[in-house]
Every structure is written in structure tokens, then in C-alpha cells.
Amino acid sequence: MPIPASPSSAAQQARARIAAVLHELRLDAGLTVRALATACGWSAAKASRIENGRTQPADSDLVAWCSACGQPERAADLTAANRQAGQLYVEWRRRQRRGLRQIQESALTEIEQTALQRIYASNVIPGFFQTAGYCRSLFSAFVAFEDDIPDDVDQAVAARLERGRLLRDGGRRFVVLLEETVLRYRVGTPAVMREQLLHLLQVQRLPTVALGVIPFTADRTGMWPMESFYLYDNTRALVETLSAEVNVVAPAELLLYERAFAELGRLAVYGPTAAARITAAIEALDTGGV
Incomplete structure (x- = not known):
């Protein structure tokens, strides 16, 4: 081939x-x-x-x-x-032929085996932070965009929501960096987004979660916005593109992603300051702003 x-x-x-x-x-x-x-x-x-x-x-x-x-x-x-x-390079189209539910179940298994999950998100809220409405909006868009994906959205949503319980299980840590733009992207209706952002405020308080928001106004001369990526302990980085997932395991490349995560983390705000950014996004929804 x-x-x-x-x-x-x-x-x-x-x-x-x-x-x-x-x-x-x-x-x-x-x-x-x-x-x-x-x-x-x-x-x-x-x-x-x-x-x-x-x-x-x-x-x-x-x-x-x-x-x-x-x-x-x-x-x-x-x-x-x-x-x-x-x-190392897996086409989404090939995986999606078996349905979205199967992808969510396999991802859950891997996260269960990971002690430290680090995520940089520049496009959507990470899966284990998602509400049912937000998740359903995303998956419905996937099915509409890719003609040959089985329509198993309800089952896939249920499988993805299973990830949320891992936030409350002992023995795992989740360090997540969100670009502030992610809080403003309208994935679903304003009501869906409001529910999602309120949920984000709740999970931010969990002892297993460290959530940082990179403000619009951050000085990007030293670190630019990039594609979303996931770090599983110190063994693998997963980068999602439109057509595929790229699995990075070479030590030199892993070090690059770990360095990028550390640099992005220095741009982020945390705690009450991050919560204020999320609250501002909610207020913008309520007033029809951006």
C-alpha cells in the first residue's frame, strides 16, 4: 500500500x-x-x-x-x-467508519491509564470538561461534515461523558491550558454555551484540575498559538489535525511539546483570574456580545 x-x-x-x-x-x-x-x-x-x-x-x-x-x-x-x-499516523476517516462511540471508548481506556494528562486546547473545550449539549453539537457537526460516519451521536455523547468521572477519581492530575478564544467560540446555541461555561467554572475548582486561560491580550512574541495537543504522562503526545491524529513518541519530539506546554503555561492566568475570563465569556453571551 x-x-x-x-x-x-x-x-x-x-x-x-x-x-x-x-x-x-x-x-x-x-x-x-x-x-x-x-x-x-x-x-x-x-x-x-x-x-x-x-x-x-x-x-x-x-x-x-x-x-x-x-x-x-x-x-x-x-x-x-x-x-x-x-x-503513529492514524487517519480519522478510517477510525470514524466504526462510529464515534468506539473512538470515545478507546480514548477513555487510555486516559484511565494516564496519571498526568496535560492538554493545550486552541479550538474546543477538552472532552472530559464537556457537557452533553456541547458534546452533541460537536459530534453532530462531525457527522454532517463527514458523509460516511455512522450516526451514533447519542451513544458517542454518553461514552464521552464517562470521561468526566475521571476528574473526581484519585490518582490522576489534569493540567489544561485554554486559549481564551475557546471560551468564545459558539459551539452550539447560546444556551448550550452558557451551560458549558458554567460547568467549566465548577470543574475548575476540583483538586485534580489545574486550569489556565491564555488571554487574548497575552504577549505572543515568544510563543505563538498552535494546534491543540495532548500529553500522556511523559510517553506520548497526540496532535489532532483535520484528517488524522498524529502520535508523537520520539523522545526529542516529546521534549519539544513539553517545552511548548511549559511556555504556553507561562502565558496563562489561573485561579480567580481565569474564572473571571470564563465569567466574562458568560456575560458576553447574556448581552449578545463577543
Whole structure:
């Protein structure tokens, strides 16, 4: 299968490492590309594409390659690495074909296993802070935008609201940075937004939550607004784009996201000052302002 263009250098690097190992296996076996292709029953073009990282190999391709090179025992490790590389960049369309509920349930499982969740949100309120009305407005927009998503909005809303209980469970911490614009975006009716913002004031007071709001007026010369991202302990960063989720696991890239989170955190206001920003957004709804 052709490899989709990926904004994740971690995914590209993982695939490049697999291709490099396959190249070394072929050289160690003393085989030309054509000879290896013949042994595997392929065209030389296919073998060349796999070795140069232009085509992602199937598990069966890796087994055939390793066997042709006289090292069948290497296939298991390469297969595992190949699957992990494929998970670094996951197209939303592929995941959404199984419905929104399934995505919410899998996310809940991962958050349950995370002790420290750090989130920078520049577009919407994070899932475990969402009310039913806000969540339903979002999911209804997803279904309307993507023609082939099953309409399981009610079930997906119920699954997402399950995340809210994690805010009150012991043993977890949630550090969330919101751009002030997120408080003003009209996701749903004014009544839906008012309920959501009032709920945000409530969860802000929870001992497991540290909520910061980055004001409109923050000096952005040192740190610009960026795409929303999620940090799971110190092991993974998840970046959501319009078409896919990008999973960042390379240590150097994780350090970049952790540094960005720290810099954004220095721009934020907290406690009563953050609550005042949320209250101002509620008042703007009540008066018809922005």
C-alpha cells in the first residue's frame, strides 16, 4: 500500500528505520534487489519501493523478506515495529467508519491509564470538561461534515461523558491550558454555551484540575498559538489535525511539546483570574456580545 504523506516526522523516521534494516538484511545475505524479489515472488519494483521506504510492507512481506535473507527470526520484531509505525499516523476517516462511540471508548481506556494528562486546547473545550449539549453539537457537526460516519451521536455523547468521572477519581492530575478564544467560540446555541461555561467554572475548582486561560491580550512574541495537543504522562503526545491524529513518541519530539506546554503555561492566568475570563465569556453571551 502507498504510504500516506504524514506530518509526523516520528512516523517517517520509524518507517525509514525499518527500510534501513531490510536493506542491511539484503546486503548481509549477498542478494541483489532483483534476486530478493525473485525469491519472494515479487517484481523488482516492489522490492525497491519497500527498501526505499516508499511502500509500507505488509506483515507477510516482512516474513518473506527475512526468509529470503536467511534470517526468518528477525520477522517478528520487524512486524511489531512496522505496526507501531503505522499507528503513529492514524487517519480519522478510517477510525470514524466504526462510529464515534468506539473512538470515545478507546480514548477513555487510555486516559484511565494516564496519571498526568496535560492538554493545550486552541479550538474546543477538552472532552472530559464537556457537557452533553456541547458534546452533541460537536459530534453532530462531525457527522454532517463527514458523509460516511455512522450516526451514533447519542451513544458517542454518553461514552464521552464517562470521561468526566475521571476528574473526581484519585490518582490522576489534569493540567489544561485554554486559549481564551475557546471560551468564545459558539459551539452550539447560546444556551448550550452558557451551560458549558458554567460547568467549566465548577470543574475548575476540583483538586485534580489545574486550569489556565491564555488571554487574548497575552504577549505572543515568544510563543505563538498552535494546534491543540495532548500529553500522556511523559510517553506520548497526540496532535489532532483535520484528517488524522498524529502520535508523537520520539523522545526529542516529546521534549519539544513539553517545552511548548511549559511556555504556553507561562502565558496563562489561573485561579480567580481565569474564572473571571470564563465569567466574562458568560456575560458576553447574556448581552449578545463577543
